[in-house]
Amino acid sequence: MKRRVLWTSAAGALLSWPGAAHAHLMTTGLGPVYDGISHLFLTFDDLLPVVAMALLAGLNGPAAGRRALFILPAAWLAGGVAGFATGVAPLPAGITSLSFLALGVLTAADRKLPPAVVTALAVALGMVHGWLNGAAIAGAGREATGLVGIAGAIFLLVALVAALVVSLRRPWTRIAVRVAGSWIAAIGLLLLGWTLRGA
């Protein structure tokens, strides 16, 4: 089991390894926390994987939803602080798309995942994306408190989306969630093509 979790974490981290495209920092004029909040909702590279994670956690039931609710923002914050501290993101460009793919495919497949796997995915996603956010914030000379805004927005989004999915009872609604997962995976695949093409 332990090995499985390790493998899943490693694979999740690799698949979620995003690129430098995360430097889309927002300036709301309301301060770094609000900049962070708006960053999440206006940056699809971060938004869609978070939605996919919430959908996946919701499909796996309330316990998985609660795990994702607390672990994902915490991991994002931890990764963000580490990225901010180092100020560098030595990552291959634009591999964000792979986190779309991995989480989208898992959501579309709707397989019951062990809690440890949900945890590993949330940790991998949060650490990698958070790291890039933190490095971008440091690179732009912004305040690190923007990470608090991002993490808070993630908490809110996961709470709403995962709770909604957990509450779904009719079979077709669950299918709609799986279709959404397949769309996110398809977007990830196209995005990967764009990235590799260098557009």
Added chain:
Amino acid sequence: MRHGPGARLSAEALFAPLLLLAAMPALAHVQEGQAAGFLTGLRHPFSGLDHVLAMVAVGLWGAQLGAPAIWLLPVTFPLVMAFGGFLGLLGVPIPGVEIGIAASAILLGTMVAKEARPPLGLAAAMVAFFAVFHGHAHGTELPAGQSGITYSIGFVVATGCLHATGIGIGLIHRWGWGRIALRTAGAAVAAAGVFFLWRALA
């Protein structure tokens, strides 16, 4: 304090202007090509009748076949089409793309016209096979200089909407006249496919 509808209206009247005044301008860092990318992606699947008919036909066939094909086929198509788009973006050549697209309209239309019920795996494989041609065509035609992610979102959403349209139309299958209408529509799609094939070969 009044608690009737009037009180609620007053509160709304008070807070609505405050909210409007409080709304801050979006001084966000401009991500070039975001809106244009989304709109271009959204428009692209509608740009050719051959694509539109084939995608709607997938939904029609799924509706005819019922669960689980009704959702499996529309899930399969965008995923595999994205793979075709991925190949197109990378410049990996696929021979006879236009012929493949025309053939997809012929075959899918024929399946709907005959109300064919092959095994689920075979139906999914057929849809997946043709989806590669559609995706590849879109992938090679993507405009440069636009936001890749918003283009991709628009593209996938539009494709999904076309399938949903097909499924929505296909729900008339529950009625006798509806079944006949669906089969007729399938024949029309197949006939259009023959035209597209003739055009591709000309």
